[in-house]
Amino acid sequence: MTEAIPLVVQSLFMHDLNSREIVSDVSLHVKRGEVLAIIGESGSGKTSVALSLLGFARPGMRISSGKILIGGTDILSLSGRRKRAFQGGKVSLVPQNPTTSFSPRMSVGKQMAELLAAHGHSGTGMKQLMRDALRSVDLPDDEKFLRRYPFELSGGQLQRIAIAMAFITSPQVIVMDEPTTGLDVSTQQTILELIARLVKSSSASVVYVTHDLAVVNVVADRVAVMLSGRIVEQGSRRQVFAEPSADYTRVLLDAIPRLLTDGPAAAPEAEGAIEFQNILEVKNLHAAHGQVEVVHGISFSVGKGECVGLVGGSGSGKTTTGRCVTGLHSNASGSLLFEGHSMPFAVSSRSKADLSAMQIVFQNPDRSLNPKESIAQSIARAVRLTGLADKAKVGAEVRSLLD
């Protein structure tokens, strides 16, 4: 008997609850040891397809028809215990955002142990698997590290653990949904190298979702291009890059050199430095998490209309610095001068005017928005905080912001 292809998707359709077609007639297959990259613009259906490979659909969506064969078994035909044995056992997922893939209430060691126990491991064999998995992603494998909680680790470290967990049960199929997107540039590079190394040494079939064509060049054997819920082109990486058949693929490929040559950074350089009037001055900022100091006396200023980039490796203190400035981290010392007056670190001690003059956009959109509110409700709440109370005016402001 010939071995079944590890992953075969046949004519998959997905709809939302209003019967809008989100995924249309998607078929693909991935051979043993092969990496298929799914590329396409935001909203084209990549994550929907990725999750369906584990038999999942997000709330508000359903898998309407089609087959997803993992090692010859249609995961969509399974239920209960047999389905759960496949999820994480025969097919695993590395999600886009490491912080949302872990329970905040359990140490990472416990979460790894739970996964392994659910797939039949126990005792010293299980401990050994955990240690090997952590070493394979270049993390410490001691008990102290395993006792840490997700909030005590950086995004890059968490993503390493998520990757280790995806490989730990030796699944036939591994799905990765933009696993490096939420990380800083230098961490992205090391995580990508790590993934490429692990994929090479395992015989798993990998589906790798990304919108970064440079990443495709590093990891993929074959490429599927998605647009509006459909696969418009599928082929070897070389073929898709060198001789794209779909117009849309050509548009995607053309966008790369343009980003490199016409970006805003390239143009104004020759005009010389622009003088800015300082609006924010940070002096000798020290910040700590508990007893551990993570920001050691930094000073910088931001001019009116100026955009200052804070660049550094994972865990270097960028987010903590941003939180100190916006009043969300008060375990800090040093001074903050805003429009010439001194500003306290605690948000609760700041004046109303200072509060509305300074805003933050968080790293992870899915965690910074209240899941119980619609997009319009979330924006309306922020609009009302500016002092606008009239219902019709708030509604009009929300609509104009969404435009």
Ligand SMILES: Nc1ncnc2c1ncn2[C@@H]1O[C@H](COP(=O)(O)OP(=O)(O)OP(=O)(O)O)[C@@H](O)[C@H]1O
């Ligand atoms: N829970 C949901 N209920 C209904 N529609 C949804 C839901 N989640 C996403 N959609 C819609 O489904 C379509 C596909 O979304 P999906 O998240 O799969 O795209 P994507 O290609 O992964 O995008 P991105 O690159 O931004 O991650 C979009 O039109 C989106 O608005």
Ligand SMILES: [Mg+2]
């Ligand atoms: Mg997505």
